[in-house]
Amino acid sequence: MSDEPEELPALDLRLTEESLEDLYERAPCGYCSCLPDGTLVKLNQTLLNWLGYTREELVARQGLQQLLTMGGRLHYEMHCVPRLLLHGEVRELSYLLRRRDGSSLPVLLNATLRRDADGQPLLLRATLFDITERRKYEQELLRARAQAEEQREQLGRANALLTTRNEQLTRINADLDSFVYTASHDLKQPVTNMAGIFEELKRSATFHDPEAQGMVAMFEKALLQILSTIDGLTQVVQQQRQLEELPTEEVALQPVVDEIVGSLSQRLGEHQATFSVDLAVPTLRMTPAAVHSLLYNLLSNALKYAQPGRPPLVRVSTAPAAGGEVLLRVQDNGRGIDLVRHGGELFQLFRRFHPEVVGSGVGLYLVNRLVHQAGGRVEVDSLVGVGTTFRIYLPGEAAREPGPAPAGAATQPGQE
Structure with missing residues (x-):
């Protein structure tokens, strides 16, 4: 690699031929010079273009304050001029200029005051910046x-x-x-x-x-x-x-399922029912009474509304769900519910969908109420003559490792 410095491109000399007069006239901001009383004595072309006036119409004929709106004129005379006389400059004062066509132009004014050898005001020089876009943004x-x-x-x-x-x-x-x-x-x-x-x-x-x-x-x-x-x-x-x-606590599910299955043993023999239990998440955080009532209503309903002529098969399972929730699923192969007709009434108190089966219409109402009290939700799939699946999502720990199957999970009466 060479240590010699790289040669710069040749400079276009036309860039150095700028005229000071042209820089003044075509500057991206407005320039003007005024007598101490505000009479305009010089304006650049940029400012004239903004205002729509000719130079002859303004120089020695109008004052800077006359180009402002009424409110701006009052502020200029009562605030700007005294500050100029006191400090010799003002910065970033916001005004509206009146154009010849009657429209207005928002500007920021910076000004300095020149004095003569005796300290008397001699000339006011002002720079104005178009802040139309800034005003729109504001x-x-x-x-x-x-x-x-x-x-x-x-x-x-x-x-x-x-x-x-x-x-x-x-x-x-x-x-x-x-x-x-x-x-x-x-x-x-x-x-x-x-x-x-x-x-x-x-x-x-x-x-x-x-x-x-x-x-x-x-x-x-x-x-x-x-x-x-x-x-x-x-x-x-x-x-x-x-x-x-009652306070909430981590309730072990297997003992609750075992107790409920035992209490339903008479119905199990009557229906030749089978329970399948798979508790990947072994606990739910609720009150023990709520867990018992929730499972009892779902499991007893699965037997009560069994499809005639078909042995009931009830599957109970838990699993981790998205967002740290726990999914409790209870699935049966019973009579099913016509959700098109009755979906909106599913959890209403005393609503029953199989009048031929004795019941009070309280069970599903309690299930829904218990789940919502625990901060969860219930989803239901059902086909008439095929069966029903209740999916209950409850708050839980985000990552629970599935433990080994609880002792006796596959040997309890009525369970697989």
Whole structure:
């Protein structure tokens, strides 16, 4: 590599032939010179082009202040001139110049004051910069700021309204729970008494009317339905109150599943049902009562709504999901639900989709409520005659290593 310096390209000498007069006249900013009273004595062509005037129309005929808007003129005379006299210069004062056609041009003014040998004001020299684009940008910023302030105020009002509505809903829910609990408690005893009296009536009374037996059966069915509804209401409110009082904890799932399967053992034998359990995530963070109620309602429903003529197969599994969630899946091969017709009513209280099966319509309502209280969500897939899958996403640790299958997981009665 050579150590000799590289030769620079030949300089175009035309670049050094600039005229000082041309530099003044064609400068990218406006120049003007004024007498102490503001009378214009010299302007460059750039400023004349901006204003639309000829040199003859302005020199010795108008003052700098006359080229400003009314507000600018007042500021110039009351603020700019005194500062010039006191300090000898001003910098970056914003004004609007009035063009000949009546339009305005935003500029920044820098000015210096020359004095004679006796210190008396002699000449004012001013430089003006076109800030049209800057003004547009500033105005856009101001509009954006005003819009942001308005949106912030709207958001504040919306948040305040939402807070008020939430407080109202909380009070209403508390009042409704108290009302439901009181009503179900007060109704249960009279209805239980009616059921006892009806049983005694069936045992001791004789009905000769041939239609009486059918009417007795209808009345008994209605009475049982009332008792089931009252029990459902009581269960909903009692469970809600219990969950509000109990702390959450890591609940081991296998013992809960085993206990529920054991409690359903009579139905298992009746339906020849099989449970398949795969708990890749062995715990859920909820209250123990909530975990038990959640699984009991889903597993008992899987048996209750089994497809006639087909042994029930119920699969229970957990797995890590995206975002640190835990996926609990309960899948059956039962009757299924027509989600096109009933999807919007799936979790409503007392809604039932298979009237031929005895039930209260509380189970799925409780499942949905428990999941939402835990900060999760429920997704459902179902085909009539094929089966239903509940996918429940709950908050959990992002990375849980699947442990070995819990002891006894494949040997419990009714499980694979």
